[in-house]
Amino acid sequence: MSLTSPARDLLDRSHATIPLPAEDAEVLADLRTHAARFFTQDEETKLRHGSSDFNFGYRPYGRQYSVSPERPDMNSSFTYWANDPAKVPGHEADTVAPFLKAMARYWRVAAHAADQVLAGLAAHYGYHDDLQFRTSSYLEINWYLREPERDLLQDRHEDGHLFTLATSDGPGLEIETDGEMKQATVGDGRLLVMPGSVLTAMTAGHIPPLYHQVRNHQLQRRITTLFLVNPRLDRNIAPYATAGGEAVDVAALARTSGSMFGLPPAPVLAPPTV
Template structure:
């Protein structure tokens, strides 16, 4: 487990690390799992009413996202909660989604504190005076896996295409690429896995490679993943932590990384970072 001040060292040395899940975060996470079950158990037309036309916000049905090729969609539906703002979700005041959004917002408030700690450690390591603002450009993603899939992999090998992901799940299946081999993730209980993405790789002049991973099918009756996907600001230039800043554009990388999964460009929300 990585105490404060060592996450960057572990990312550089191991390519991944874990951070403690605080008691408030653990309690909020339990509520997210419970409310996710209620939300995703509703009729498809009810859930679709809470998704945007471009599938950036709220509910994203099965078949809209893939890890490698469109003919092998990820075996899950998703829900995205951007920037800690429930108003980004269509019909966010409807009773069919308010409980879920309350749980997501509570978890957002505590898990973004963990992201702030990771970013502060990166800033300190690379001689930055302030950590990157991230809240208006980042989002929670809840993945609800199909219980009846017959595929060996519920998600194919991929990296997330962000700065990093804070990941946890209520069931086994995650496999990480370590020394060229896919290995079962043995994350300690009560922790979040920090998975670097290709934007962080670019920001560190390839010092921290992206963590490739996949999800194996254990034929569980239920599997839910809760992710905080952390981006740099999307509305202005961001200098890299290391390497030549000439022509570097982290915002463009982050905005368009979803195209490799069949997703539209990431939205630019408010210019002022939310607290």
């Protein structure tokens, strides 16, 4: 099997892009429409659709940071795990159900893109373990409003997953290239593949994490759509490669990586029944 282009680019330059077919771009546009409708509701309504540990559904401003809790990320967010709407509190309510249906449609788009990346990496490394990423990955929608004071809406960080498929409806994302933070040049019809430290561990350091930040362009609003890809979390898995025979508990790394952002351990979920 030949390497897919995204996997080849990850191996060569530590990031990649994936084009979205026109019909998938329409699914993404529909998701952004429903996201805007959800996030412009009052705070009390949105809080009804978030779990107490902030793993599922709505996560209000101030609950997540990139480097320090004294500098929270300047956004609220919504997380949708394992393509299972039932994980979101009040998932059947009219105030969130259309949003969740749009997320489910986009989930299939993002999961297909993730398959392309993982198939290429498996081919390169001769890897045969089943990562079962669909039960351990999630969509995250970040909602930014205009912030006049801060130069960065999110500070420099890496995501702590295998990789993230990222797209935004406005400028701001900067990625580290040759030691400098530069504006990411990714068209709206493409997904940026950003490797995280879990993939670094999986590849014995071959693919470093992509550090990135979000510049404040004083936009009235900004929507970022992320698909954060994890390996299975219920047991340790074999890495793609090892360095000096050293064993790495990749699943444990993926479960606990959110702690550097003030988040709880990642949940170990069974496949959804819907």
